[in-house]
Amino acid sequence: MLREAEDHEALRRRLAYFKSVNGTPTDxxxxxxxxRTRSLNQYLTHWIYPYKxxxxxxxxxxxxxxxxxRPGQTVxxxxxxxxxxxxxxxxxxxxxxxxxxxxxCVLQSKVKAESVLAYDDILKAxxxxxxxxGPSPGNRQIxxxxxxxxSMDEGPVRNF
Numbered sequence: 001m002l003r004e005a006e007d008h009e010a011l012r013r014r015l016a017y018f019k020s021v022n023g024t025p026t027d028x029x030x031x032x033x034x035x036r037t038r039s040l041n042q043y044l045t046h047w048i049y050p051y052k053x054x055x056x057x058x059x060x061x062x063x064x065x066x067x068x069x070r071p072g073q074t075v076x077x078x079x080x081x082x083x084x085x086x087x088x089x090x091x092x093x094x095x096x097x098x099x100x101x102x103x104x105c106v107l108q109s110k111v112k113a114e115s116v117l118a119y120d121d122i123l124k125a126x127x128x129x130x131x132x133x134g135p136s137p138g139n140r141q142i143x144x145x146x147x148x149x150x151s152m153d154e155g156p157v158r159n160f
Contacts, residue, residue: 008021008022008024011026012024012025012026012027013026013027013092014027014061014065014092015028016028016057016058016061016062017058027091028061031043031044031091043057044087044091044116044119045083045087045111045112045113045115045116045119046082046084046087046112048108048111048112048115049082049108049112051081051082051105051108053081053082054081054082054084055081055084055085056084057084057087057088060084060085060088061088061091061092064085064088064089064092064094069089069092069094070093070094071092071093071094072093072094072095073094073095074094074095074096074097075089075094075095075096075097076096076097076099077096077097077098077099078099079099079100080098080099080100080105080106080109081100081105081109082105082108082109082112083098083105083108083109083110083111083112083113085098086098086109086112086113087112087113087116090113090116090117091116096113110159111156111159111160114155114156114159114160115156115159115160117156118155118156118157118160121156121157122156122157122160125152125157128148129145129148129149132144132147132148133145133148
């Protein structure tokens, strides 16, 4: 009976597209409740950058499960692209090493992965920026945005 409960808990934490396991909501269900778009593939930070070669996060999650990777183990993504593997591995507690020839890909995957852990702080900061900008027209709005970002401490919130 204990083994069955452990199996259900593992499924609850790792599955995608499922609302619940034995009546308990899955982690995926909790994540997509905060979805910013209508797409099931654009939850958390997956929507930040429209990358043409992007994998569906659920497919990456499934591949990590098929490979049997567990928390604390490491996956190598030699073509990190938009960072989908990085984010999904992070959500599952799996370490990820991502490489890419494109500095833009490296930057966006780093920002996406860091931002997952700072989600609430980012929302709070964005509200502060909107308030600081106010109804300023055109160039003044851009300048106020840059000033607000420049006043932030270095880290995931500012990088986002």
